[in-house]
Amino acid sequence: MWFSKKGVMKVTFFAICFTLALCSATGALGHSSSSENSTGFVKKLLASPEKGGAINRIGTTCSNDDIVVLQGPGTPLPSGIPTYSVQVSNVCATGCSISNIHFHCGWFSSARLINPKLFRRIKFDDCLVNNGDALGAGDSLSFQYANSFPYRLSVSSVTCN
Numbered sequence: 001m002w003f004s005k006k007g008v009m010k011v012t013f014f015a016i017c018f019t020l021a022l023c024s025a026t027g028a029l030g031h032s033s034s035s036e037n038s039t040g041f042v043k044k045l046l047a048s049p050e051k052g053g054a055i056n057r058i059g060t061t062c063s064n065d066d067i068v069v070l071q072g073p074g075t076p077l078p079s080g081i082p083t084y085s086v087q088v089s090n091v092c093a094t095g096c097s098i099s100n101i102h103f104h105c106g107w108f109s110s111a112r113l114i115n116p117k118l119f120r121r122i123k124f125d126d127c128l129v130n131n132g133d134a135l136g137a138g139d140s141l142s143f144q145y146a147n148s149f150p151y152r153l154s155v156s157s158v159t160c161n
Helices: 005-024
Strands: 068-073 085-092 098-104 119-123 124-129 140-146 155-158
Touching: 068 098, 068 155
Parallel strands: none
Antiparallel strands: 068 085, 085 140, 098 124, 098 155, 119 124
């Protein structure tokens, strides 16, 4: 199985934040807390509206990082052209669905036909995933392409639903 550094770092960051929130709420870090907050979690703001930032609680919005692209080699075609398997997953932890997923993809092409509803190049360095339709939280899709080299596929933009 292929793992991306972003996905592993995101899970690790979430685990650390969850642990710190749990320890802080229960007083395990040695900080005194009021009786109002001793039995529950406290949501912390990442940016303050008073300082010109938008309110962004941890996990309430999605981003490009919620789409994970895993790519690895497959079995070559009978002609000897290498193939590559691609898996696109929505790892949004808050249950968000994500649509209009676009990838950086250069001059993507394939010697093996790919269902254009799954993945297609629109123009140079702009490929559309899932025909623009939403990919639900925890959902993934996969496809294979054949080319003499792998393309560096990465998320360029998404729409959070």
